[in-house]
Structure formats: structure tokens, C-alpha cells
Amino acid sequence: MVDIATRVHNHNWKIDPIVRSLIDTDFYKLLMCQSIFRNKPETTVVFSLINRSSSVRLADLIDEGELREQLDHVRSLSLSRGESTWLRGNMFYGKRQMFRSDFMEWFEAMRLPPYHLERRDGQYELTFEGKWPEVMMWEIPALAVLMELRSRAVLKGMGKFELQVLYARAMTRLWEKIERLKALETLKIADFGTRRRHSFLWQDWCVQAMQEGLGSKFIGTSNCRIAMRRDIEAIGTNAHELPMVYSALATSDDELAQAPYQVLADWHEEHDGNLRIILPDTYGTEGFLRNAPDWLTTWTGIRIDSGDPAKGAETAIRWWRARGEDPTQKLVIFSDGLDVEKIEELHRQFHGRVKVSFGWGTMLTNDFRGLEDDRLAPFSLVCKAVSANGRPTVKLSDNPNKAMGPAEEIERYKRVFGVGDQAALEVTV
């Protein structure tokens, strides 16, 4: 039986919206948003889209009108009653009412602020300016819209069976990865792939495949909408934007040197348990840990998000030992540039020595490499805070190829944070 109403409805879509919910975003954005809403609500920031893969000429691939329609649609979204209920009522990391009432009321009324879009040299310049708690919520939808419009541009004109076989190949590839991961006895792995996903429906498929294939080894997804839809755990902690903006706001070198610790001091007040995860690499992991206050050593774990991951984990283990902590009681979350080989290797090297967990991103939700002449291969798109209250932000990371900010500010930060030589690693995704 054809459901006539559904069919007529489908033919009347003005657009096929890519982002259909304000919680189709990473869980840590909500946690950080609440923290910012409490601690720095009046900060004015600019977020900007940066395509680190200049060979992917987005403005040649994606129609500007379609891009504007999708972004306008995102601006029309507001938190639904069911989403609000889910956020208010859910238990996250074993804790109820993680989101406070004043934040939820603000969030329910929130709409995303305007965007500014220009084309230049085959790329889109997309920026967002306004109050930090609102602007920061643009990051994930903006990335998701551009990633999926790029996918659609490549898929356009393919036949029905060609399309089906394309997805059949991608499904087979992911399933083979899952079958390998299943063999890792003590594996704990989560989906961190929202920002670089091929499409929403594909991410949703990947998450369900992980659920069926890995069972309890799959510990959740960073995507709140999928977590809600599929009744699984939402996963996430915090990101570089907090130390980047706090640091940009610092008015002296001394304040700058303390800024990353101030972020975690604010976080310490709000959260405990599995949410107390150190992200140490914004201005170099070595210096960050060397100068860290003692209370940070009691935190639950650390997230390794740039540089050589094994080296980062060894640094953390040495640091915990030096500060009298037992590394076997600590959590190390690997979240940068993971694919099966790397996961197997890191798991082999660290399981038993620390608690290991993986946040698997791009190669989970967007491994279309080699399909359609590589025109669907993932690329390195980010959306970052570039200034706060008019002052530029800086990121150094443990990989100089991931550094961001004006050259003279980068030099100043390197001096203040005592960052020496760093090994450059290729940034693929």
C-alpha cells in the first residue's frame, strides 16, 4: 500500500533539511555552552569556518543558494519539547539534572544568530559573530551542512543502483572494521563522528551498526539527537574553544599562562567523575602538565587529541606517576585521527596500563575513501573561535600543522607556554 499522504508530503518539501534539530550536535557543546552561559555569557566571539583541505573547492561544488537555504533552516530551529524533556530528565554519566533550569530556559528560547557568507577563491568564507553561548552552537550544524552538501553534490546524477552499491561498499567496509574491533577484549569505544560525517542518515546507520556489532564495547555517541533516537548514552566532555577563548581574554602574559587552568577550575566546580577529563594540548601537552596545579592530578583522565598519541599517553602516565597517582586508575581517551589499525595498536600498547577509551570520528562516519574516484573522501573542515572580545585566539596543539592564529600571537603563546620544537604530523581529517 502506498501511503498517499506521505508521498504528497514528500513531493512538497521545499528543501531536504540536513540539520533538523538543535541537539543534532555534539554533547560537549551543550556541556560547554552551560559552562559559558554561567561563567562568560557576555563574551563576544567570532567563529569561522576553515577548510584545511584547499583542494576541495567547496564553492565550486556547492550552490550558494542551497547553502543559504540550509543555514536559514538551521536558524529556524528551536529546542522541541521532547528534546528539552530528554535533556532535563536524562542521566548523563550517572548524574541526573546535569543541565540546570536557568540554562534550559535560556536554551529553549535560543535561536542561532545570523551568519555571514562570502565566496573567495573557490571557498566559502562563513563566519558567525555574537554572544559566545549562541555563536558556539553554530559549530556542529555549520560543519554538518557543508559536509553533507558536498556529499550530495558528488552523489547528484548517480543512478539508483550505483547509489545503492556505493552505500553497500561503505557498509561492508565499516562492518569489516567492526568485526576486527570486536576481537579486542576490553575495548571501549564511542562515536565522535558528527562533525565530519558523510550525512546524518549515514551517521545514524554507523551508530546502529556499532551497537549491533560491538554490544557493550560500544559506549555511546557524541551526537545528542542520535543518542535520544536510539536510546544510547551521549558522550563528551570539553574542547579547545574554552582555553582558546579564555586565553584570548587574558590581559597579561601572567593571566595568559593561567588561563587554561582557569578553564579547568571553572569546570572542576561544575562537574565530577567522568566529566573531569583534561584536554592538555591546546598550548602543548608537555608544558601544560609540567605547570599544572596539583588538584588536576586527581581528575579522572586525559584526552589525547593531537600529536603522536602513544607519546601523549606515555607523557600522561609519567606525569601521573611523578605526582603520586596510579595510572591504572586513570582514563586515557584517544580521539585524534583514529582508524582500526591505530585503535588496535593503541589498545595493545595501553590496555592494562591505564583505562583506555576511544572517540572514533571521521573514519567511522565518513570513510568513503577510494569510492567514486575519491570525490567523497573526507576532508579537513573545522569551525573555530577566531576572536573573543575583538582579540585573536590562538591554538598551538601538539602538531604545528594544526596551529591557528596570527603569527606574532603564536610566537607570544609559544614563549608564554614554553613550547619548544614540535614534530609536524600530516593532518588528513
Add this chain to the structure above:
Amino acid sequence: MVDIATRVHNHNWKIDPIVRSLIDTDFYKLLMCQSIFRNKPETTVVFSLINRSSSVRLADLIDEGELREQLDHVRSLSLSRGESTWLRGNMFYGKRQMFRSDFMEWFEAMRLPPYHLERRDGQYELTFEGKWPEVMMWEIPALAVLMELRSRAVLKGMGKFELQVLYARAMTRLWEKIERLKALETLKIADFGTRRRHSFLWQDWCVQAMQEGLGSKFIGTSNCRIAMRRDIEAIGTNAHELPMVYSALATSDDELAQAPYQVLADWHEEHDGNLRIILPDTYGTEGFLRNAPDWLTTWTGIRIDSGDPAKGAETAIRWWRARGEDPTQKLVIFSDGLDVEKIEELHRQFHGRVKVSFGWGTMLTNDFRGLEDDRLAPFSLVCKAVSANGRPTVKLSDNPNKAMGPAEEIERYKRVFGVGDQAALEVTV
């Protein structure tokens, strides 16, 4: 929107019928049925299911109750008005009204006769006895039911994503074959895979994939229901059952020697053009062609269905030349044990020398080799006429491993048809 009625309906299915139409069968069964209905309507035959792959223990895999339900369902089927209209109104091989009114009236009233089912040594003994025009229509549904029940038995208990990935792998495999076949400039290929299909829906998918992938190189399907549904050409001519039954009915060695030619003389009266295709191998191709009457050399082509196919085609070419015919104007249809490599090889060897066409069966609609520990790999199931008016049938073919019938009758046939040494080839499917 969930279509509630559909969902409720789906939950109320007593069974999920495998064969849902009397024309979910090979087109040549209908052509032969009409011929039999005209020439030998009162012949009593026994058809029997034979599983040449004894390692596949069907009675251990398939529940007898389920098998009976499916066979009973097939017996409840009758030709629908739309199917009758399609058969009456369609143009087959450029000819309108291929099916005569008296045959169509009989077919509209026809129901399949009873079956006889027993279990023995892990296998089912399934036989059908009655008037030839009715009993012969059991062949394809009986094979389809057993093939698909075996698939279902293996698939039972698999998870949703495991299933999806299984089909993803099978789809990818077929698509890669299609991509290779696409490269063959003058290819003409048809689906002959009904009898050994993994399932109805899978065959339907394969046919559509061939349509999209090969365009006009895909010339049709042997399956009438799929041809009707997908609005493509139904393809087929005639099969071994005609010479087998005609030969069994012969009352002397002289009559026996003429029986295979009598089949084609009856056919000659009914059909012309692309339906005049010789199937020469029932009692050995060499002898059949050597003793053939001259009018057979004017036929359109030949179908090579056993033995070494290149050798069979060379024999035909030599025969045409010796009888003053131009082989480049003749059609050679290869239909035995084909897969991509063999198709490429035969195409390379014969295109330009004759008109070449392929009837691709098992490896089109049932290539699940290597998936699920090979438990879905195709196997060699046939349903054949084993006697006519109480006398046993015999098949020799060009491959002694495909021979059928009582040993002493096989010896007699070999003598009458002058069949010498034959090369034994493995029968896989």
C-alpha cells in the same frame, strides 16, 4: 508516517509466500507448455526433485511444515486477470499473440496438481505426477521454494545489520561483475537465474541492477513476473524436457533416434525467428548435429548448455559451414555454468564469428559464495521429468556427470545416439 493498515496487515501474514504468481516462472516453460498442450496433452509424467549436492542436507535445514505450507500456497495460485492480459497482449520476440486463445483459457483455469513429499537420508523426496502440461509447471516454483527456504534457514537468527551487510556484500559483488561486463562492446546478456535464485526479491534486485548497469546490453529476463513488473523482455525458448519425454514415449530404437528431431519439427511448425533455437546436447551434440535434417540448419541459432562451451560452439560453427550456412548470421546462446571470467572468455573467442548471447543463471542470482561460512553458496538442485507414461526418461548431455536415468537405458540411448567417450566436467551449480 507509519501506514498503520500496512503494518497490521504485515503482522497478520500466515506465511510469507515465496512464489506468489503462476508466472513467477521461466518464459520457456510457458512456450513449452503451450506446445505440449497442443501436441501431447494426455501424456502422464512424473517430475522429481533431485539435489545433486548431497552435502546440503535440505531436510535437516528446512522444516517440513514450512515446506508444505509453501507448496500448498503454490497450489492455491491461479493466473490473475492482469497476468493473463499481459500474456495475451504482449509482444514476445517481435510477435503478437504468441499464446493462443485455447491455451490461455486452459491456463486461466489451471491449478497445480498435488505433490508427494517424503524425507529420506536428510533429503526431501518431492515428486509430482499427472498430466504433462500441469505437472511441468511445478518445476520452477518447486525449485524456487526449496532454494529460498534454504536461504531463509541460514539467515534465521542473523542480526539486522549483519543481514544488511550480507546483502551489501552480495550487491557489491554483483555490481563489480556488471562493471566488468559493461566493458564488453557487443555484449548481449539475459537473466536465466530464476531456478537457482537466492530469493525472489534478490532476483528482482539483480535484474534491475543489470538494467541500470548494462543498459541495452541487458536483453531481458527468463522470469515472466519480473519481466511484467519491470516492463522488460521475457526471454527463453525450450529445454531438455521435450526431447526427454518424446524419447521416453518412443516404442522402438528407430523412433527413439528420431524423437529429438520430432520435438523440433513440432516446434518448427509453431515458431519462427529467435524462437528457433536448437538445444542439441540432450543425447550428445556431435551425433545430434551429424544426423540432423537439413531444415534444422536454417534455424536461427543454438544453445550450448553442457560440456565445454567453446568446444560446443566450434562444433556448431563447423556444422553450419559444412551445411552451407554462414555462421556469422547464426546465434550462439551460452547458458551453462557462466560467470564473468567465462563470459569474457567466450565473448572474446566468438564475437564477430557468430552472433553471441548469454543466459546467465546461478552466478547472477545466487552468488553468495564465501558469505556466512559458505552456508549460502548455491547448490545443484534440479526438478526433472523422470518418467512418461510409465517409461523412464534419460538424459545424457555433453557431460556424463549430468546424465540421468536407469543405467541400462543410458546404455541403450548411448548406443542409439552413437555417443562415444565424453569428458566429465564438475557440476557445481
